Amino acid sequence: MCFTLKANSLIDQRQNSMNEIKELLQSSGTYIKGQKIDPTMAALYERISIIMLEFPTLFSAESLKSPSKANKNIIEEKPIFTKLAEDTSMLAAKARIAVMNHDMAMLLDSHHKLLNQCQTCHSRYRE
Numbered sequence: 001m002c003f004t005l006k007a008n009s010l011i012d013q014r015q016n017s018m019n020e021i022k023e024l025l026q027s028s029g030t031y032i033k034g035q036k037i038d039p040t041m042a043a044l045y046e047r048i049s050i051i052m053l054e055f056p057t058l059f060s061a062e063s064l065k066s067p068s069k070a071n072k073n074i075i076e077e078k079p080i081f082t083k084l085a086e087d088t089s090m091l092a093a094k095a096r097i098a099v100m101n102h103d104m105a106m107l108l109d110s111h112h113k114l115l116n117q118c119q120t121c122h123s124r125y126r127e
Helices: 002-033 041-058 078-100 104-125
Strands: none
Touching: 002 041, 002 104, 041 078, 078 104
């Protein structure tokens, strides 16, 4: 029972984190589509960066035994998965810097790469 509660808690945390990232990317995407850099975007990307650094800790072998969309090979490929999350965090940090420097070209590049990174991770680690 204790493992099930912990596993479900981790699954909920993962889902909440992914939903939050989705909302943050949608918010920043709205500004980008309007070719506008708003200072509030820096906080959006900072939050994504923080979430991605924490994200690998939300995967345990027990949590993948419960109903989950996560692929079981996350555990076997934990160093690769962690590196992917760290790289994603760095892309979000780069987007934040672009916002702070009012550099639209850098922001577009970083945001696009960030979206691609999400797609890469989901195609590899989501069932």
